[in-house]
Amino acid sequence: MEDHVIVEMYWRRNPEAIRETAKAYGPYCKTIARNILHDARDAEECVNDTWLGTWNAIPENRPTLLAPFLGKITRNLAFNRYKSARAEKRGGGEFPLVLEELSECASANDTVQTLEAAELGQAVSRFLYTLPERDCNVFLRRYWFGEPLAKIAGRYGMRENSVKTCLYRSREKLRQYLEKEEVL
Template sequence: MLRLNRGDPAALEALIDCYAPYVCGVAARILPGRPEEWEELAGDVFLAAWDNRKKLRPGQVKGWLSTVARNRAFNRRRGHREDLPLEEDILLLQSDLPQSEAEYRELRSTLSLALGSLDQQDRELFVRHYYYGQTVARAAEEMELNLSTAKTRLRRGRERLKRFLQEVGYEPMEN
């Protein structure tokens, strides 16, 4: 960190060698199926690290890199909203998969239709919060929404999804 802080290019190379796979992994989770963008994004993140090297502190570098990578990946995805990756199985966990392939295809199709019933901004908010685990506050900030608006959109979206799923024959599970 001292060498990086002093502007030693070899220190930046060492930082890249150590954290490039991690930064690409963060990007891959947000931009699935776009490996060409992962490396480009990683390059942007490390350039930002170089530009902000005086602010970086030992023990906080990984978190800083993760935050910058996540923000930039979401910004890229937001720039391609029409391409928002809402894979049909995005909300399924491995343990929740149906028993047969036919059941899986049916559920995948139903989930796709359910998410498709939401407008684009609501879908993005759902994916950010429920799939990527972003806090509502963080998702609202990155989507340039008021926090109360984001909370209202999530609540209304949950209600719409519940009604949609009930209409096609799925009953909600009781907690």
């Protein structure tokens, strides 16, 4: 079923919209949640919360592209669940590494958390268009989907060290781009 039809079903408050969304985007959202949470049950709960969040958000918003809209809701819910689960205990996983890697793009006086989120998001989106396609895909796989380096390497037929180098160079380009755009 096409996105605009599903969105229209949400708009008309048709409960079938949730079933159609789960059928079309369930695996996509589960991948995002699982890469952040590393727990199948938590990821499943997060995805179910995504459907509720979508149900509540669509009457106010009418997204033209459903996948990024759902991905953003899933990521935010997964990050919140991750932070909540780690509040009492500190754990490993890819997410702390991903944040540490991205923090290199911020200057010493600023942190990723204190930057204006909307401005930073727009600048990063513009930056991604400056990268070659493979570098952009590797960057997104790591920093949007939270995929481990080994999985990215396998997906693109690269060595893990090549992925690290690609990401390092992209982060350096991002830092320079953000400085040039005066975001940092």
